[in-house]
Amino acid sequence: IDLYSTNYPDTPLSKLILSGGGARVAGLDHFLKEETGIQAELFNPFAKVEFDPKKIDSAYLQYLAPEMAIATGLAIRPPEL
Secondary structure (H helix, E strand, O other): OOHHHHHHHOOOEEEEOOOOHHHHHHOOHHHHHHHHOOOEEEEOOOOOOOOOOOOOOHHHHHHHHHHHHHHHHOOOOOOOO
């Protein structure tokens, strides 16, 4: 937050997006919001991904989502020819 504020002093942060395994620490998003006054939320790279809930457990996908940012990004890259 300090690095961003130093580099972009005229553009305040409006939201913190948490990803990775540490993002799932219980209450971390609420703690960061209380400490910084900036909205914090868990990243969900599957938010716009369509899937069959009969084949994939949506609760498990929601639980796993913050850890899947890099894997999802790599999966949607076009293949190199």
